[in-house]
Amino acid sequence: MFQKVLIANRGEIAARVIRTCKKMGIKTVAVYSEADSGAPFVDMADESYLLGPPRVNESYLNADKIISVAKQAKADAIHPGYGFLSENGAFVRKCEAAGICFIGPDSQVIEQMGSKIAARAAMKKAGVPVVPGTETAVATADEAIRIANEIGYPIMLKASAGGGGIGMQAVYTDEELQKAFSSNAKRAESFFGDGAMFLEKKIENAHHIEIQILADHFGNAVHLFERECSIQRRNQKVIEEAPSPFISESTRLKMGQTAVKAVKALGYVNAGTIEFMVDEDENFYFLEMNTRIQVEHPITEEITHVDIVEQQLRIADKQKLVIKQEDLTIDGHAMEARIYAEDPVTFFPSPGHISTLEIPRGNGIRHELTVKGDYDVTPYYDPMIAKLIVTGKNRMETIENMQHALADYHVTGIKTNIPMLQKVVSLDAFKRGDTTTAFVQNHYAPIAKK
Amino acid sequence: MEEVKAAMAGNVWKIVVNVGDEVEEDQDVAILESMKMEIPIPAEEGGTVKEIKVSEGDFVNEGDVIAILE
Numbered sequence: 312m313f314q315k316v317l318i319a320n321r322g323e324i325a326a327r328v329i330r331t332c333k334k335m336g337i338k339t340v341a342v343y344s345e346a347d348s349g350a351p352f353v354d355m356a357d358e359s360y361l362l363g364p365p366r367v368n369e370s371y372l373n374a375d376k377i378i379s380v381a382k383q384a385k386a387d388a389i390h391p392g393y394g395f396l397s398e399n400g401a402f403v404r405k406c407e408a409a410g411i412c413f414i415g416p417d418s419q420v421i422e423q424m425g426s427k428i429a430a431r432a433a434m435k436k437a438g439v440p441v442v443p444g445t446e447t448a449v450a451t452a453d454e455a456i457r458i459a460n461e462i463g464y465p466i467m468l469k470a471s472a473g474g475g476g477i478g479m480q481a482v483y484t485d486e487e488l489q490k491a492f493s494s495n496a497k498r499a500e501s502f503f504g505d506g507a508m509f510l511e512k513k514i515e516n517a518h519h520i521e522i523q524i525l526a527d528h529f530g531n532a533v534h535l536f537e538r539e540c541s542i543q544r545r546n547q548k549v550i551e552e553a554p555s556p557f558i559s560e561s562t563r564l565k566m567g568q569t570a571v572k573a574v575k576a577l578g579y580v581n582a583g584t585i586e587f588m589v590d591e592d593e594n595f596y597f598l599e600m601n602t603r604i605q606v607e608h609p610i611t612e613e614i615t616h617v618d619i620v621e622q623q624l625r626i627a628d629k630q631k632l633v634i635k636q637e638d639l640t641i642d643g644h645a646m647e648a649r650i651y652a653e654d655p656v657t658f659f660p661s662p663g664h665i666s667t668l669e670i671p672r673g674n675g676i677r678h679e680l681t682v683k684g685d686y687d688v689t690p691y692y693d694p695m696i697a698k699l700i701v702t703g704k705n706r707m708e709t710i711e712n713m714q715h716a717l718a719d720y721h722v723t724g725i726k727t728n729i730p731m732l733q734k735v736v737s738l739d740a741f742k743r744g745d746t747t748t749a750f751v752q753n754h755y756a757p758i759a760k761k
Numbered sequence: 762m763e764e765v766k767a768a769m770a771g772n773v774w775k776i777v778v779n780v781g782d783e784v785e786e787d788q789d790v791a792i793l794e795s796m797k798m799e800i801p802i803p804a805e806e807g808g809t810v811k812e813i814k815v816s817e818g819d820f821v822n823e824g825d826v827i828a829i830l831e
Contacts, residue, residue, distance in 0.1 A: 366770060366822060394796050475797025477774065498775060501818040502794070547798045657787070660769045660800060662823075690769035690823035693796040 313388040317381045320392030322681035325352035331620040340384045344370035346689040365691040371395045374402045388412040397603040414627040424600040428471040434597040437576035442596040444511035452492035465513035472503035476546030521586040522570035523611045527632040534567040541746045551607040552646040556744030562593045609700045613645035644709040650697040651728045652688045656759045661726035662690040671719035675702040763830040767821045771795035782810045
């Protein structure tokens with residue numbers, strides 16, 4: 312096993328990785344920017360090194376600096392967390408060249424999944440259903456319109472290099488598509504350095520459901536069931552839960568088997584997540600693959616009792632997966648609420664000084680914290696300040712536990728989205744499990760200001 | 762005169778107004794990208810767009826002026 316792991320990330324995920332390393336007797340190295348010098352994760356690590364100024368290009372995205380720190384600290388592996396360099400093929404190659412193990416898949420599969428057109432093609436070849444759409448880049452607006460009329464509106468116009476909540480637009484008519492095509496392609500070219508665009512049919516009333524997988528170097532792969540992540544604002548998840556309240560047992564089984572088949576076909580190694588759109592009839596379609604740990608991984612850990620970070624470390628250390636699919640079961644229900652420093656109505660970031668932070672304690676409550684009391688939330692990074700994870704015997708009990716935990720969660724000094732989270736988990740539509748990706752727009756927006 | 766400033770660091774994903782446009786209070790002037798998320802930059806007061814200070818793809822720090830309204 313590794314002697315020392317450098318965590319090329321910040322905030323709650325850096326703290327989370329350090330925790331598992333400590334449990335496994337592995338020394339840890341934190342790297343941080345000037346803005347994070349007083350951050351909790353920096354204190355938790357055995358060693359810490361300043362990367363540079365706050366802006367990400369000079370700190371958390373500075374691959375050469377991070378690798379030179381890893382060499383200086385004699386770290387034998389780097390855990391990338393999520394975001395930043397976690398899905399950067401060039402960084403993986405730099406780690407390899409420096410003789411440092413990158414805890415994640417190889418650069419080739421990262422780059423293949425990073426190109427949404429290539430990912431769609433690879434998944435289709437592996438027998439995974441993809442959203443109806445184009446198989447290659449669409450060159451012109453006229454071609455896009457012709458194809459859109461074949462598939463039928465509404466259409467999602469997407470940048471191949473995009474992903475997450477960025478680089479896509481819903482279009483409903485020829486005129487809209489005509490107008491959107493060249494401006495979106497131009498924007499993708501200047502932003503990602505890749506202007507390739509493709510089209511997908513927009514699936515209405517969809518659920519966003521993803522499957523967590525683990526795969527080792529020896530061709531073994533398992534899935535850890537699904538996470539339902541449909542409650543989103545600005546295409547970014549806010550509340551996630553496992554298992555999904557929407558899919559049937561047979562769909563659950565089929566989605567899991569499909570995900571395992573896909574990672575085996577790709578030759579994928581380490582932890583990863585395959586995201587699907589699921590329509591009203593429980594048909595599921597590949598959306599994208601995240602080749603790293605996910606923000607919402609704790610809910611899967613809570614229902615399966617598998618430490619996903621530990622599995623990442625063991626797989627990277629070329630150990631065989633000891634977990635067998637038949638041994639995995641779903642124990643109870645888990646839900647995660649992402650606490651953001653933002654206005655609960657406009658969702659606009661609200662950095663500032665946290666005066667006090669009081670968090671709920673008790674059975675079935677887990678915290679992953681980026682911040683602490685008497686602490687500055689800076690405007691340089693993601694405004695997520697914490698994750699609240701609660702569990703229960705079943706979904707209703709979990710919702711009740713979440714309501715109580717949110718009522719006891721007090722952050723003073725900055726605005727947070729806690730009032731929004733409280734409203735969402737109290738809505739009848741949420742309790743019914745009517746959690747499509749349009750939930751916030753349909754059910755929360757009308758009551759946001761009340 | 763009102764300066765519309767970036768509230769956080771990010772890359773300019775989209776500029777949604779043109780010079781000469783009338784904008785209302787809370788209307789988006791530009792959209793930043795950070796961590797694969799779109800972050801709107803709204804005008805705090807209404808006005809006419811006099812100047813746009815950034816281009817799509819630019820990196821901006823918090824406090825940088827995105828546009829000037831009058």
